[in-house]
Amino acid sequence: MEILRMYNIHFNAGNFAMYNVDFSVNQGDYFILLGPSGAGKTLILELIAGFFQPTKGDIYLQNKNITKVPIQEREVGLLFQDFAIFPHMSVFDNIAYPVRKKISNKVKLNEIVSQMARELEIEHLLKRNPATLSGGEQQRVALARTLMIKPTVLLLDEPLAALDVQLRSGTRSLLRHLNQKGQTILHVTHDYEEAAILGQRIAVVENNTIAQCGTYDEIFHHPRSSFIANFIGIRxxxxxxxxxxxxxxxxxxxxxxxxxxxxxxxxxxxxxxxxxxxxxxxxxxxxxxxxxxxxxxxxxxxxxxxxxxxxxxxxxxxxxxxxxxxxxxxxxxxxxxxxxxxxxxxxxxxxx
Amino acid sequence: MNSTKTFYLVFSLLGGLILLFIIGPLVGMVFSTSPVQLFEAVGEAEVRNSIWLTLWVSMAATMVFAIAAVPFSWLLARKNFRFKQLVLGIIDLPVVIPHSAAGIAVLGFISRESAVGKMASSIGIDLVGNPAGIALAMAFVSIPFLINAARDGFATVPEKLEKAALNMGASRFRVFMSISLPLAWRSVVSGFIMMFARGMSEFGAVVIVAYHPMIAPVIIYERFSSFGLNYARPVAVLFLAVCLVFFIFLRLITNRIGTYGNSQNV
Known part of the structure; x- marks a missing residue:
């Protein structure tokens, strides 16, 4: 079932433009947007989140046109590349932020936050000040916070790029685990290995548009873009x-x-x-x-x-x-x- | 002696002269006032009342105007709009115009003949010669300090954090209260103190709007013009001391807040 659809999106901000961005993500997909840096991958996520308005085209979420819906009503969770942790709040308050206005019962709130923290193995960090956390810990806090809104689609902006090699495989299996539990994921990366390992479906972003969209086999064995063709080793x-x-x-x-x-x-x-x-x-x-x-x-x-x-x-x-x-x-x-x-x-x- | 050393020596000497120029008259004034004179000044109800009036009116003006000025500062920090430079120029206007002229302008604005004055008198308030009128005169000349400091503060808050909060479903107002304001808090409070201090020390605009009730700067001037330097000095020293105590106290509080206050449960 189609859950997110980018329909013929054009975007023009003077010094940067994208045209004819058209793809769809199915319920439960692990969908990868793959492309070189500066290709506009992050912009696509920001258009979906509503930080920018497309010049032309429509965005559908669960068959509802959300192109003009305000950011705070979109229910797509974006994990920022640099995590965007609120520095003036404890880890607990960061994770509780999305639900604090919805859950007034303190015991219930504690329970929900602890449960999420347990799931991401950061329960021991709840009282900490975010400034004292490592990059990997910060990422898990940010991920926990984003998951609290139960996002229809989880948007990930280069989630592995900022991590040490040792941490990457842990995060990879965490993301795969989330996806296996039914979370639809749209993941932006410039790393073809990441795309090949995680992606069920991949869209290649190049030259300001979607160059190719399909399964791993279609993309890597029949590349239609020079960016992919350059990674012949991936064959x-x-x-x-x-x-x-x-x-x-x-x-x-x-x-x-x-x-x-x-x-x-x-x-x-x-x-x-x-x-x-x-x-x-x-x-x-x-x-x-x-x-x-x-x-x-x-x-x-x-x-x-x-x-x-x-x-x-x-x-x-x-x-x-x-x-x-x-x-x-x-x-x-x-x-x-x-x-x-x-x-x-x-x-x-x-x-x- | 090498030239670098000479260079620094000359510059330091020039700096020293400036510092002396600021500290000298103030210290001189304090030393030419005997403790007896100072106690006499403290004993005068008129003096005590005027200092108290100055403090609370300036504080009230700052608080009331902050309600509008702080959100406005956020807007100025975040949004670009047509004629923004003009708006920024207007905000700085009270700093550059003569304060007596500012007083005349405010007086015209609140006099019994003006629309504002008529509205106020319809509910039984005469703004001229009233603490409310003094507050308006103080706010007129001091509001740029709050707006500019708060605007600088909001500009340093990463916009990404506000976007992240919106992405998590928080309303615009909640994002402002829980993210933007706490992270800019230090600058906002600093601007608040600057506006409060500037309002407290205002003479020119206030004296035109309200000679009575007398705020401290007016009473200092009145003592001077009626009785001379020796009678004005103790009041001046007393007011100076009160201002300093407040200023240091508020600064200490701001420093305690730190860059990111305590965890905000909002």
């Missing part, structure tokens, strides 16, 4: 399970295929990213420093911006970027048996 993106073998080295199991990997991540589910430039092909197994040598069959040969992209079925679908010269030298053609090799250091692991 090799697998969900798998990180294991430690008997020899003590790390391996990633993807669909029964074992990939050797160098990482200090603890074992668990996650994603592997291999840039297509890092995969080399040979007509027979060769001795090299590469610890991953997979036997496969060529499934496609596509000319790319630079050279060729070769699709290989090696138990997992791989894409390798190689030069025109190499294609000719190896005599590559569809159905030919081939060996694909890559170093264990070429595999990037991103935990779930």
């Amino acid at each position: 090799n993106f697998f969900k798998g399970r990180l294991l430690t073998n008997k020899a003590g080295s790390k391996q990633l199991e993807v669909n029964g295929v074992i990939i050797n990997i160098l990482t200090d991540h603890p074992d668990g589910n996650g994603y592997a990213v291999i840039r297509s430039e890092d995969i080399f092909l040979s007509s027979e197994p060769v001795e090299s420093s590469a610890t991953n040598i997979l036997r496969g069959v060529i499934t496609s040969i596509e000319p790319a911006r630079l050279g060729f992209e070769i699709g290989i079925n090696a138990g997992i679908p791989l894409i390798a970027s190689i030069s025109k010269g190499s294609v000719e030298k190896l005599g590559l053609e569809n159905g030919k048996e081939i060996w694909a090799g890559f170093k264990s250091t070429a595999v990037r692991f991103v935990s779930e």
